[in-house]
Amino acid sequence: MTLIIAVDGPAASGKGTIAARLALTYGLPHLDTGLLYRAVGARLLAQGLSLDDEAAATEAARGLDASGLSDDPGLTTGEAGEAASRVASFTGVRSALLDLQQAFAAQVGGAVLDGRDIGTVIAPDAPAKLFVTATPEVRAARRWKQLAARGSDISFEDMLADIQRRDERDAGRGAAPMVQADDAVLLDTTDMGIEAAFDAARRIVEAARAKHGL
């Protein structure tokens, strides 16, 4: 067994930062799977196509070049996140992105992946699984601060509504809904800063390593 670390959870829960720091700590490659869905949504928007067009979204997912996505600032916007959440509900899109994610997870030596369905669908046998969450209000406040620092003038109320709409869509969809895997450890970061959250995450991974002899 290799050290696959699955980090799932809703938007702005801290899962991305936690996953990146776990990857650094354990010297493992990291895949932010949200970027894949963001790239598919952004492609449709750039081509002027409807986000309801499953055939076009599936084609965009099949043709996706996953390299360099983390360097694309256009994928970090709220608009790209919303578009991602819309196309992520299509079965065709999810199955087109499955092999790429499973191949990443299966790398010799292990990997860290963060998303919504890593512990349930992409890597159900991962020895270390975390479900990172926080209240919608705290998550909205974190995202709002980030966007305000970048010059966005979105109100906190609109940010909270965006987060709640995205949670509902991600958790309510038929295809690979966002849900805590039975064997994932819940990490609620509502009252934690990033250092405390990361320490808690590392303890969860250490317990999983000890349990599986990794």
Ligand code: C5P
């Ligand atoms: O995590 P991030 O905010 O970048 O994800 C954007 C959207 O992509 C999510 O709201 C979700 O709909 C979708 N997603 C998904 N499965 C994943 C990762 C992201 O459905 N593994």
